[in-house]
Amino acid sequence: MLKRVPRRVAPAASLLLALAAALAFVPSSARAEQLTAEAELDRQQVLVGEPATLAITITAEGLDVPAIKLPLIAGLDATATEQSQGFSWMNGVISRSVTSTFSLRANAPGDYVIPSFLIRSGKKEAKTQQLVLHVRATMPRQGGRLGGEGGPELFARLTLDRTRVYWNEGVTARFTLYTRARVEGAPAWDPPDAPGFWTEVLGPARTGRIRVGDVEYDATEMRVEYFPTRTGRLRIGPGRVHAQVVRQVPVPDPWSALGMPETQVEDIELTTEQLAVDVVALPKGAPAAFRGAVGSYDLDVTVDRAVVHAREPVNVATVLKGEGNLAAASDPDVSSTLPSRRYAGAASTSLQRSGLRLKGERRRETSFVPERPGSFAILPVRFSWFDPEQGRYRTQVSDTITVRVLPPGSGSGLGAGPAAVLGPTAPRRSHPGAGGSLALVPPLPADVVAWGSLLAYLGVLTGLGVRDRSLRDPRRKRLRELDAIARELAQTGTATPTPARTAVLLRRAAEVRYTADVEGLPVGDAAARLTVSGMQAEDAARWKETLERLEQLAYAPPDARGAGGAALQAAADLVRRFREGLA
Amino acid sequence: MRSVLLIAAATLVVAGGAHAAAAPPPRADVLYNAGTTALDRGDVGPAVAFLTAAARLEPRARDIQVNLKQATAEAARARGVESQEEIDVVREVPLSTAEIAWAGAILLLVGAGLGIAARVTRLPRSLAAAAVAVLIVGVAIHVWLLARAHAEAVHPEAVVVVRELTVERGPDEPSRAPVVLGAGERVRLGPTRGGQVEIRVAGAAIGWAPHEGLWRVQETPSYTARYATP
Numbered sequence: 001m002l003k004r005v006p007r008r009v010a011p012a013a014s015l016l017l018a019l020a021a022a023l024a025f026v027p028s029s030a031r032a033e034q035l036t037a038e039a040e041l042d043r044q045q046v047l048v049g050e051p052a053t054l055a056i057t058i059t060a061e062g063l064d065v066p067a068i069k070l071p072l073i074a075g076l077d078a079t080a081t082e083q084s085q086g087f088s089w090m091n092g093v094i095s096r097s098v099t100s101t102f103s104l105r106a107n108a109p110g111d112y113v114i115p116s117f118l119i120r121s122g123k124k125e126a127k128t129q130q131l132v133l134h135v136r137a138t139m140p141r142q143g144g145r146l147g148g149e150g151g152p153e154l155f156a157r158l159t160l161d162r163t164r165v166y167w168n169e170g171v172t173a174r175f176t177l178y179t180r181a182r183v184e185g186a187p188a189w190d191p192p193d194a195p196g197f198w199t200e201v202l203g204p205a206r207t208g209r210i211r212v213g214d215v216e217y218d219a220t221e222m223r224v225e226y227f228p229t230r231t232g233r234l235r236i237g238p239g240r241v242h243a244q245v246v247r248q249v250p251v252p253d254p255w256s257a258l259g260m261p262e263t264q265v266e267d268i269e270l271t272t273e274q275l276a277v278d279v280v281a282l283p284k285g286a287p288a289a290f291r292g293a294v295g296s297y298d299l300d301v302t303v304d305r306a307v308v309h310a311r312e313p314v315n316v317a318t319v320l321k322g323e324g325n326l327a328a329a330s331d332p333d334v335s336s337t338l339p340s341r342r343y344a345g346a347a348s349t350s351l352q353r354s355g356l357r358l359k360g361e362r363r364r365e366t367s368f369v370p371e372r373p374g375s376f377a378i379l380p381v382r383f384s385w386f387d388p389e390q391g392r393y394r395t396q397v398s399d400t401i402t403v404r405v406l407p408p409g410s411g412s413g414l415g416a417g418p419a420a421v422l423g424p425t426a427p428r429r430s431h432p433g434a435g436g437s438l439a440l441v442p443p444l445p446a447d448v449v450a451w452g453s454l455l456a457y458l459g460v461l462t463g464l465g466v467r468d469r470s471l472r473d474p475r476r477k478r479l480r481e482l483d484a485i486a487r488e489l490a491q492t493g494t495a496t497p498t499p500a501r502t503a504v505l506l507r508r509a510a511e512v513r514y515t516a517d518v519e520g521l522p523v524g525d526a527a528a529r530l531t532v533s534g535m536q537a538e539d540a541a542r543w544k545e546t547l548e549r550l551e552q553l554a555y556a557p558p559d560a561r562g563a564g565g566a567a568l569q570a571a572a573d574l575v576r577r578f579r580e581g582l583a
Numbered sequence: 584m585r586s587v588l589l590i591a592a593a594t595l596v597v598a599g600g601a602h603a604a605a606a607p608p609p610r611a612d613v614l615y616n617a618g619t620t621a622l623d624r625g626d627v628g629p630a631v632a633f634l635t636a637a638a639r640l641e642p643r644a645r646d647i648q649v650n651l652k653q654a655t656a657e658a659a660r661a662r663g664v665e666s667q668e669e670i671d672v673v674r675e676v677p678l679s680t681a682e683i684a685w686a687g688a689i690l691l692l693v694g695a696g697l698g699i700a701a702r703v704t705r706l707p708r709s710l711a712a713a714a715v716a717v718l719i720v721g722v723a724i725h726v727w728l729l730a731r732a733h734a735e736a737v738h739p740e741a742v743v744v745v746r747e748l749t750v751e752r753g754p755d756e757p758s759r760a761p762v763v764l765g766a767g768e769r770v771r772l773g774p775t776r777g778g779q780v781e782i783r784v785a786g787a788a789i790g791w792a793p794h795e796g797l798w799r800v801q802e803t804p805s806y807t808a809r810y811a812t813p
Binding site: 302303304305306307377398399400401402406425426427428429431432433434435436437438439440441442443446447449450451453454456457460461464 | 685
């Protein structure tokens with residue numbers, strides 16, 4: 001049997017092994033101490049063919065979060081749409097959550113039960129709650145007697161772009177009035193109820209045509225962005241819309257008014273459903289400059305002048321741009337290296353409400369009034385916010401800006417007239433000076449010497465390393481030893497090895513070739529062990545025969561040794577075979 | 584090892600030849616004389632530009648330092664600075680780029696030689712550690728030089744050569760009062776847009792100005808003919 005030579009483990013591999021061992025010894029409680037699963041529908045009721053969104057969130061302490069695989073639900077087509085992940089590290093415990101969303105669509109009306117299903121992670125289990133999706137051929141009638149063939153004449157709905165947000169992260173709600181009837185004037189929406197939210201209406205209502213199921217409607221949509229001001233499960237809605245619908249009324253006398261149908265304007269009020277939003281707290285570890293801004297921001301800092309006279313103001317403007325609740329975002333602190341008078345102006349916020357989300361710019365000016373000439377610096381302005389898309393805090397820092405302060409009232413005379421006498425100027429030169437490059441680029445020869453020296457050093461280090469590794473290679477070691485034995489056996493004249501020495505060398509050669517210990521064993525046992533270690537039977541027989549012959553010659557009278565030349569040659573041949581076999 | 588030395592020697596010869604074949608490098612005496620003439624004429628902006636360039640080549644030359652200080656003080660006085668203490672003279676490293684580069688190269692050569700000898704001949708451990716330290720210093724010097732050359736390439740140093748240079752915000756930037764720079768002020772330049780170049784002070788862009796009012800320090804040799812020694 002071949003002996004395994006222990007291999008040297010590289011440092012990187014040892015590090016990986018150590019990490020793996022550390023992970024293996026992490027207490028099981030840290031891997032999946034708690035496992036929760038939650039399923040949620042964005043709406044309870046849809047029309048045939050209309051999609052509903054199912055969100056499944058699994059939260060586990062530890063790194064192992066099982067994959068979410070939605071079971072087949074009879075009658076519903078389910079398509080995975082997106083997956084988001086979140087990490088948190090709190091009091092030394094890692095918590096990970098995975099939210100998968102699926103689009104559900106039914107082709108026939110009915111009540112579809114989304115069963116609770118089991119999630120397993122190690123020995124822990126969690127179950128989602130059972131949900132019911134009501135699929136209707138037409139929406140339930142709203143707006144009094146305005147139903148008609150193929151669906152209601154009027155209905156109002158509320159949809160949210162997300163149902164799980166961070167504190168102060170915007171949720172866009174769409175309040176939509178669908179109508180097939182003639183509506184007089186523009187529908188009026190009441191401000192929807194949303195306790196616990198800061199509300200921003202995104203521009204005027206938009207109108208268009210939209211197909212719901214098989215029916216086409218005129219849609220009037222109002223978008224509102226809600227920023228939660230507290231955590232927990234909050235509710236948005238119901239929204240109420242008032243519209244004046246023009247109805248045709250039956251004519252009692254078909255001859256009156258030349259048979260023209262009469263119309264009547266009817267005031268109606270419709271309400272949407274109420275939807276829940278889960279608001280989660282921001283993760284721990286907020287930077288010191290964080291003041292509650294959540295969204296996507298960019299900071300710009302500008303100084304109105306780089307040179308100023310003493311007792312004149314320098315205005316530093318901080319401009320925050322981006323998406324989020326800008327009105328509630330606090331301005332970053334602006335400070336300078338100089339003890340100077342400082343005035344903070346009022347912040348002005350301009351919002352763009354025309355897009356899908358609330359965008360804008362918040363600007364604030366801070367004035368510094370230096371008292372004496374010199375220079376001072378506006379220190380780096382730091383602004384931190386929480387980015388909900390990336391699930392982490394981000395910080396932006398501006399550069400230091402140096403402002404030079406001139407003496408007061410000395411600014412008008414900027415003439416560059418003849419030089420005033422400040423001292424003697426040095427005379428012109430007549431002797432040549434040094435030459436060189438003004439580009440601050442090091443001379444090429446110096447670069448060649450520098451980087452060439454470094455490369456030579458690294459090359460020598462690499463070469464020596466390769467040589468050292470080669471010297472430590474056990475197979476090369478064995479080859480070198482077989483070479484040495486072959487060289488000794490090849491010596492002639494007085495240096496020719498004696499039969500006894502040749503026998504010792506032949507044993508050693510076999511040991512080296514087959515990494516087997518046969519020292520001190522009888523020849524027969526040694527040959528048997530070598531066969532087990534991989535020596536072919538033919539070689540083993542030849543090796544045994546040669547060794548026995550050499551041992552006989554070792555004890556033969558000196559005059560009988562002359563006939564041992566064949567045995568010596570056979571030993572040399574065997575050693576050569578061993579070497580070739582190893583190479 | 585012999586082949587490595589031969590390649591290095593050949594590279595040096597080729598590099599040296601390439602340098603020799605290029606345009607004649609600017610000379611400190613020509614720049615200094617032009618700067619002194621400009622100072623005598625009262626053109627403090629060009630004087631500061633020429634003398635700053637001359638100081639890059641001969642940073643320890645006393646005459647260049649004296650006249651550069653004169654020109655800087657004169658420029659500051661023209662901008663309204665009266666007190667001598669308030670005049671901000673930029674302190675430079677008293678070694679030229681070539682001197683620093685060769686010092687770093689020699690350190691790397693010595694460090695590499697010592698390091699190789701330490702590995703091959705088993706020199707004392709302290710000597711091997713010293714070799715590594717010398718190598719690190721040499722590498723740090725060259726990396727710093729590369730970073731400085733990169734900064735100069737991206738944001739070259741320039742000097743205001745007109746009496747007043749108005750720096751205004753770009754059309755797509757928030758408006759504000761323009762900044763007025765005086766002759767002799769040293770700034771850094773950013774990208775150009777039409778006839779305008781971005782002006783940077785202390786690492787921050789402060790606006791845009793016409794590039795005719797500025798001389799890049801690197802390009803001052805091309806203006807020396809205007810200030811030829813009488």
